[in-house]
Every structure is written in C-alpha cells, then in structure tokens.
Amino acid sequence: MKRLLALLSVCAVAVFGAPAEAANIQAVDLGKNAEVWFAEDHTVPIIAFNISMPAGSAYDPGGKAGLATFAGAMMDEGAGDMDSKAFHEALANRAISFSARAERDYLVISITTLKENAPEALHLLQLALTRPRFDSEPLARVRTQIVQSLQQDQVEPQRVAARAFSRAFFGDHAYAHPVSGEIDTVSSITAADLRNFARTHWTKHGLKVAVAGDISKPALAKLLGQTFLPVSGAVPPALPNVGRLGSPGVHVIPLPVPQPTAVFGLPGIMRHDPDFIPGYVANYILGGGGFSSRLMEEVRVKRGLTYGISTALSSYNKASVMQGSVATRADAIRQTVQVVKDTMANFAANGPTQAELDDAKTYLTGSFPLAFASNSGTASQLGTFLRQNLDIGYVARRNSLIQAVTLDDVKRVAKRLYDPSRLTVVIGGSPADGSRAAPQVPRAPVRPAPNQTPPQGTAEAPPARPPAAGPGANVPGVTPPPAPAKKPVPGPVTAPNAAKKP
Numbered sequence: 123m124k125r126l127l128a129l130l131s132v133c134a135v136a137v138f139g140a141p142a143e144a145a146n147i148q149a150v151d152l153g154k155n156a157e158v159w160f161a162e163d164h165t166v167p168i169i170a171f172n173i174s175m176p177a178g179s180a181y182d183p184g185g186k187a188g189l190a191t192f193a194g195a196m197m198d199e200g201a202g203d204m205d206s207k208a209f210h211e212a213l214a215n216r217a218i219s220f221s222a223r224a225e226r227d228y229l230v231i232s233i234t235t236l237k238e239n240a241p242e243a244l245h246l247l248q249l250a251l252t253r254p255r256f257d258s259e260p261l262a263r264v265r266t267q268i269v270q271s272l273q274q275d276q277v278e279p280q281r282v283a284a285r286a287f288s289r290a291f292f293g294d295h296a297y298a299h300p301v302s303g304e305i306d307t308v309s310s311i312t313a314a315d316l317r318n319f320a321r322t323h324w325t326k327h328g329l330k331v332a333v334a335g336d337i338s339k340p341a342l343a344k345l346l347g348q349t350f351l352p353v354s355g356a357v358p359p360a361l362p363n364v365g366r367l368g369s370p371g372v373h374v375i376p377l378p379v380p381q382p383t384a385v386f387g388l389p390g391i392m393r394h395d396p397d398f399i400p401g402y403v404a405n406y407i408l409g410g411g412g413f414s415s416r417l418m419e420e421v422r423v424k425r426g427l428t429y430g431i432s433t434a435l436s437s438y439n440k441a442s443v444m445q446g447s448v449a450t451r452a453d454a455i456r457q458t459v460q461v462v463k464d465t466m467a468n469f470a471a472n473g474p475t476q477a478e479l480d481d482a483k484t485y486l487t488g489s490f491p492l493a494f495a496s497n498s499g500t501a502s503q504l505g506t507f508l509r510q511n512l513d514i515g516y517v518a519r520r521n522s523l524i525q526a527v528t529l530d531d532v533k534r535v536a537k538r539l540y541d542p543s544r545l546t547v548v549i550g551g552s553p554a555d556g557s558r559a560a561p562q563v564p565r566a567p568v569r570p571a572p573n574q575t576p577p578q579g580t581a582e583a584p585p586a587r588p589p590a591a592g593p594g595a596n597v598p599g600v601t602p603p604p605a606p607a608k609k610p611v612p613g614p615v616t617a618p619n620a621a622k623k624p
Contacts, residue, residue, distance in 0.1 A: 180226050
C-alpha cells in the first residue's frame with residue numbers, strides 16, 4: 123500500500139503535464155455495443171479504470187428507489203467463492219482501489235491498481251459483475267448505513283431542499299426520485315431485487331470504459347476482452363423522455379433551522395446542443411467562477427448574505443438542468459432568492475462584459491490540463507466525456523471550442539437560459555417572514571450547510587478554484603475524483619418530521 127501511495131503522489135505531478143499529451147487518446151475495440159478510450163502513459167506503473175454501465179438510479183423500478191445505489195454499494199461485498207471479508211482482503215493485499223457509485227444514468231466503477239496487479243483487479247471486477255453474492259450479513263449492514271444516511275438527510279436543509287427540488291423539477295420522470303432512495307424503499311429491497319437488477323443492468327451493452335496508465339493497447343484489449351467476455355449482454359430498457367421541466371415559483375419545506383438553504387434551477391442545455399459550450403461559459407460567469415462570478419459578487423460581496431453561492435450546468439441522457447444553491451439566515455432567505463432572480467434577469471438582459479468573458483475563457487482553458495494530472499484523474503475525466511456521449515476527438519478540440527465563444531454567443535445563450543420567471547426554487551428551512559429585511563450592506567457571511575454537493579452529470583471538468591464557497595462547496599463543472607469510501611456515512615437514527623437530489 124505504501125508503494126502505491128508513493129507512486130500516486132508522483133503520478134499527480136508527472137502525468138499529462140501538457141495539453142497535447144492529454145489529447146493523445148486511443149480507441150480500443152471491445153465490440154459494437156461498448157466504447158473504450160485509452161490514454162497510454164508509462165511514467166509510473168499504475169493503471170486506472172473508469173467503467174460506466176447503464177445502471178444508474180433512473181433505472182430503479184417502481185417502489186424500489188435506491189436499488190441502483192444499494193446494488194453498487196454491495197459490489198465489493200463478496201462474489202464467487204469469496205465472502206465480503208475475503209473479497210476485501212483480496213483488494214487490500216494487492217493495494218487495489220475499488221469503488222462503485224450510482225449516478226442518475228450510470229453505475230460508475232473506479233479501479234486504480236499497480237500494473238502487476240491489473241489482471242487480479244479485473245478478475246475481481248469480473249466476479250463482482252457475474253457472480254455477486256448479496257449475502258445476508260453485508261446486505262443488512264449496507265442497508266443500515268444507507269438508511270442512517272437517509273435519516274441524516276432529513277435534518278440537513280441542503281439535502282432536504284435538493285431532494286424536493288428534483289421532485290418538483292423532474293415531475294413524474296425517474297430523475298425525480300433521490301439517487302440513494304427513500305427510507306421505506308431501501309428498507310423493502312431484498313437480495314432477490316439486487317440479483318435481478320445486477321442480472322439485467324450490470325451488462326456490457328452500453329458499456330463505457332476509460333483507461334489511463336502503464337499498459338500497451340494490445341495488452342489492454344486482451345485484458346478487457348477476457349474480463350467482459352462472460353458479462354451479460356442484456357439490453358437494459360430505454361429511459362423515457364422527460365416531459366415538462368420545472369415548477370416555477372418558491373416552494374418551502376419547513377425545518378426548524380437557523381440557516382435555510384435554497385436550491386434553485388432552470389431547464390438547461392443538452393450536451394450536444396451547439397449552445398452548450400457558450401452556456402457552459404455563461405454559467406461560469408454567472409455562478410460557476412467562485413469570487414469571479416456575478417452571483418458571488420451580488421449575494422456575498424455586496425450584501426454579505428452568504429458565505430458562498432454556486433451554479434452548475436448539468437446534462438443527463440434525457441434532460442439538462444442549470445442548478446444552484448445558497449444558504450443564508452432565516453430572515454434573509456427570501457431577499458437572497460430575490461437577489462438571485464434580479465442578477466439572472468440583469469445577466470439575461472445585458473450579458474457579460476468582455477473582461478468577464480476573457481477571464482472565463484482564460485481560466486477554463488488554462489486549468490483544463492490539470493484535470494489530467496494523474497492516471498485516476500485522466501480516467502475519471504475521460505469517463506465523464508464518454509458518459510456525455512462525446513466523440514474521442516473532443517479532448518483535443520475542447521479548448522478551441524471555448525476560445526471560439528464570442529460575447530454575442532454568451533449574450534444570446536444568457537437570454538435563452540436565464541429567465542427568472544421560469545426559476546424553480548425550493549427552500550429547505552423556514553423563512554422568518556415577519557422579520558425586517560436584511561440590510562443592503564456587507565455583514566459577516568453565512569457559511570453553507572455541510573455536505574453541499576453538486577448535481578451529478580456535470581459535463582466539463584476544470585479543477586476548482588480555491589474554496590471560495592466554504593467547506594464542501596465546489597465550482598460546477600468539476601468531475602470529482604473517485605471517493606475513497608463508497609458506503610454512506612452513518613448518521614443519526616432519528617429525525618424530526620419533514621416534508622418529503624440530484
């Protein structure tokens with residue numbers, strides 16, 4: 123393990139130091155229903171895999187919300203002849219990093235291993251995909267962890283608001299239910315449910331694999347071919363199209379907390395829309411650029427209403443959303459929402475300045491190579507682009523697409539995107555409506571609630587600026603690195619009643 127950690131630290135500064143290297147991506151043939159991108163690099167003997175299957179939360183069957191997340195959390199809890207303990211020991215003995223998480227559209231599996239242990243790492247993956255055990259002891263333990271995390275969500279304003287926002291914004295579509303499910307649905311999931319889901323959704327049909335590291339293309343093709351040969355080729359059901367997006371207005375989920383959180387959003391721009399890149403730049407200027415953003419300037423710097431505010435433009439397979447969040451005092455939450463609307467309206471009417479556009483383009487293009495600063499980072503970034511159904515040449519031309527964005531482009535897209543009359547706002551917490559309005563002068567900023575996370579599905583991944591938005595905040599568009607722990611953190615086992623994320 124010490125050897126792997128040391129090599130990872132070297133890899134973080136040695137791999138893909140230049141944009142040209144990051145653009146040297148190869149395709150590997152794994153059959154007509156799978157897509158593989160490969161970045162070969164022999165700097166250190168490490169290989170990272172980012173593997174996506176059409177097995178995200180949108181595929182949860184009715185009444186079983188959270189099934190995809192539950193199944194993913196069980197992936198390393200025993201397979202074949204190995205129970206949970208034996209499987210974990212097999213990973214630990216070879217210093218193999220293995221994690222799986224469900225997003226809206228995909229199950230994403232991240233594996234990082236020393237080159238010499240790559241065959242064993244993918245053998246364990248093959249067992250997990252083809253012969254999962256779902257034994258009673260780890261099943262009960264993982265269920266308890268998920269339920270405890272869901273119970274904790276019920277008392278955190280940001281989580282409450284985010285879940286309610288998804289329901290309001292996506293309506294009857296599968297994107298509306300929480301990725302991790304609800305307490306009652308998770309409590310009802312059985313081993314038979316998990317087996318059936320794995321059999322029908324852990325499949326190589328629609329498989330997307332990104333690999334970076336110390337292996338040749340022929341060796342990788344052979345390794346992947348052997349790994350996925352016995353994996354089911356079942357075709358998961360197609361997701362339905364999304365109907366009307368949004369529920370304009372302000373929706374309040376009462377909670378007895380001093381600091382409510384507002385989650386707000388608008389219909390976004392689909393990833394293959396020609397306006398996506400101008401929209402991505404526009405989002406950076408409005409709410410994605412930390413202290414460079416308009417919203418941070420208006421809400422924090424000028425008025426001291428919050429410690430941080432951010433937005434993200436996220437695209438899923440069937441819908442897109444521009445979503446943001448902000449936390450503030452109970453007596454200032456409605457004022458804060460109004461400032462957000464006013465700022466959007468001004469941005470839609472007038473667009474950015476040339477200086478704002480130049481700054482956005484400089485940062486978004488200059489920071490892009492840092493997304494490829496390690497093998498795991500490279501695989502994660504390429505996996506993001508694969509899940510967005512982009513072509514393999516996108517990496518090479520991405521910066522030129524951003525550089526080509528003009529002031530007129532951003533102004534046009536700002537008018538299209540940022541209509542405050544269409545804004546869906548969900549407040550987790552109870553506004554103090556009877557209090558006087560907060561003063562229009564800077565005050566000590568309000569720190570955001572813990573665990574504020576971006577919606578999954580963001581399509582670009584420049585590194586975040588320094589954390590202007592407080593602990594747990596992010597600059598939208600960043601692809602997070604694989605989490606070291608894929609199980610939910612246990613929370614309190616009781617929670618006060620609250621009305622029922624992205």
